[in-house]
Amino acid sequence: MENGKNFQLDEDQHEQLNYLEMEKKKMTDEFNSQRAKMKELFLQKEGELLKKIEENNILVDQITKLKNELDDTKSQLVVDSIRLESDFEVEKRKAEEEIASLQRLVHETIEESSSTRSLYDQELTKLQSYIQYLQKEIEHLKIENSQYQQQNTNQEHSLAPSVVINACKGFAKKLGADAFGSSDEKNTEKTQEDVELLRSLVEPLEDQIKALKEKLRATDEQLQKCKECSHLIMEPGRSTVQTSERMILHNTSTNTSFDMQKSDNLICDMCSNYETQLVKEQQNVAELKNKLQKAEKAAERHKEELIKEIGFRKEMEEKWSEKREEHKQQVAELTKITDCTEQDLKELKQYFNEATKEIKTELSKLTKERERIYQELDKLQKENEHLVGKYTIHSQQLQSEVINLPNTVEELHELVLKNHQDLIIAKIGKEQAEEKVNNLESSFLLLRDQMELNIQERQAIEHSLEQEIKNLRHADKLERERREFVAKNVDVTENEGKIMELETRIKELESEKGELKTRVYSLQQELQTTETVQRDFVRLSQSLQVQLEKIREESDTQVRWQHEEDVDECPNCRNQFSTSKKKQHCKHCGQIFCQNCLTRSVQSGPNLRPSKVCDVCHTMLVKSSAPYFSKEPPMT
Incomplete structure (x- = not known):
């Protein structure tokens, strides 16, 4: 009985040991599979982390490129704005200089016209006064002549023209000197190119004045000749009487009736000469008045043209001011856009720096966590190897050792309790390992979520930067299109002239082409006719030769x-x-x-x-x- 019981206990213990070994083997297999899964998961997470780091580096490079492009566009916009301002200032300066020159030209032309008009008025007043003086002298001479003809005796009343001639000569010389002086002053004042038109109008008037002066000199010479003749006629020793207000001298003479008749004829000739000269002078004065009116009309016309030019310049100034305001508004808008983009860029830089710092801290944490996990894995691997080594040693010992089960039930019970405790310890270790695995999985999930959030934020930043760059590129494109449009307008005007020349040249070439076509057609027709004639003659010669040979052959037989x-x-x-x-x-x-x-x-x-x-x-x-x-x- 006792032996049967012992044998049954041994079988139970052996079954229990087998069961424990199977449980241990299952636990080791599960642990190894979990460790392999953990290793694969860790390697996968490490690969994903490396990919994320590479993507982050690529994004950093893209951000630097975008930043450089933004700086380039900003510099280009600044250069364009500076160039536009400089061009605008240059155009404004040119317009102001042109307006100032036109205003000076207008004032000078007005002053010249007023000065020439005043000179013409002075000349006219002098000529009119001189004509009145000559008319008075002629009337006085007529009166004296009638009085002289009524006297039949040897009265000593004769006209002494020397005083009159001297007075006229002095007045004419004075008038000529004044006229020459005014003409010299006028010639010195006319230095500008735009007054040439008025000079061309004044020159014929000056020629007329010079002609009048020459005529006055001629009359002066005639008066001097008359004076000499009167002195030759008059007898010496006759004293002169007091001159009246009209500058008349009554000289006593004891001439014969023949001499008195001769002096009377001379005086009548002088009066007629004076009358003809007066008529000529009046005609010249009328011509001068007409020319003066024409000159005034020309001056008024030029004044109107200058007023129109001033109006056109004002319109151009208004247009330039409008364009300047538009350019100012555009520059202000561009400066606002650049300021906004700079502010956004600063904010993006700050946010990017903060994000990079956070990512670096997260990466440092992840690296530390990875190192810790590596350490834990090494520790677990060592423990596993240790346990495997112990198990193999224990299994070998169990296989080599003889199973010595306890003989008593109490010892067997103690052994079962000990094995049960070992099983509980193994289960506790398994649970702890599972908890560690779960913790690691949760930490990896959290890290993955954080990386996804960082990627989304980075994508949003990239999208905003791309939008800003697109806006800046669009503004730059508009500015380039505007410059190209201005250049194209200039090119279009030049090309239109070239197109007109080319069209005329094309018409000429087309006419030449038509002529050449007609010539080629006529030559082709002539060639075809000559070819047909040649072919006909060849055929005729051949047929004639055949006929001749045939006739010769037949003529023989x-x-x-x-x-x-x-x-x-x-x-x-x-x-x-x-x-x-x-x-x-x-x-x-x-x-x-x-x-x-x-x-x-x-x-x-x-x-x-x-x-x-x-x-x-x-x-x-x-x-x-x-x-x-x-x-x-x-x-x-």
Whole structure:
């Protein structure tokens, strides 16, 4: 009984040991599989982390590129704005200079016109006063002449023209000196190019004034001659009396009646000369007035043109001011956009720096966690190896050792309790390992979520940066298009002139082309006709040679005239002759032909009788006809 019980206990212990070994083996297998899964998961997470780091580096490079592009666009915008401002200032300066020059020109022309008008007025007043003075003198001379003619005795009343002549001469010299002085002053003042038009109008007036001065000099010379003549006529020793307000001297003379008659004639001639000169001077004054009116009209016309030019300049100034305001607004908008982009760029830089710092801290944490996990894995691997080594050693010991089960139930019970405790410890270790695995999985999930959030934020930043860059590129594109449009307008005006020249050149070339086409067509027609004639002549020569050889051969054996019984078919068309119809001969060669081949006729003999001949004979007999193998006559 006791042996049976012991054997049963041994079997139970052995089964329990087998069960424990199986449980341990299952636990080790599960642990190894979990460790392999953990290793694969760790390697996968490490690969994902490396990919994320590479993507982050790529994004950093893209951000730097975008930053550089943004800086380039900003610098380009600044340069464009500076260039626009400089161009605008240059154009404004040019416009102001042109306006100032036009204003100076207007003032100078107005001053010149006013000065010339005042000079003309002075000259006219002087001439009018001189004409009045001459009219008074003429009236006085007429009165004196009538008084002198009424006197029949040897009265000593005669006109002494020397005083008058001297007064007129002094007045004329004074007038000439004033006129020359005014003309010299006027010539010195006219230095600008734009006053040439007024000078061209004034020069003929000056010529007229010079002519009048020459006429005055001539009259002065005539007066001096009259004075000399009067002195020759007057006898010496006659004293002069007091001159009146009209500058008249009464000289005493004891001349004869013949001398008095002679002096009277001289005075009448002088009066008539004065009258003719006065008429001429009045005509000259009228002409000068007309020319002065024309000059005033021309000055008014030029003044109106200058006023129109000033209005045009004002319109241009207004347009330039509008353009300047538009450019200022555009520059202000661009500066606002650049300021906003700079502010956004600063914010993005700050946010990017913060994000990079956070990512670096997260990466440092992840690296530390990875190192810790590596350490734990190494520790677990060592423990596993240690446990495997222990298990193998224990299994070998168990296999080598003899199973010595306890003999008593108490010892067996203690052994079972010990094994149960070992099993509980193994289960606790398994649970702890599972908890560690779960913690690691949760930490990896958290890290993955954080990385996804970082990626989303980075994508949003990239999208905003791309949008800003697109806006800046669009603004730059608009500015380039505007510059290209301005350049194209200039090019279009130049190209229009070139197009007109090219169109005229194309028309000329088309006309030349038409002429050449007609010439080529006529030459082709001539070539075709010459080729056809050459071919016809070649065929004719060949056929004539054949006919000649045939005639020679036949002439050796037979006569030229063929008998009707010897010929059964037409030698030309090879048609058989009918027995009912009579056969017809060619009157020249004597051969027999059918009616269709014997249609031509030639006039022969002194009576010009028509004789039927074949085609070959017709060609040989009629030189102006076409060959028998051609439809058109040969070219002459």
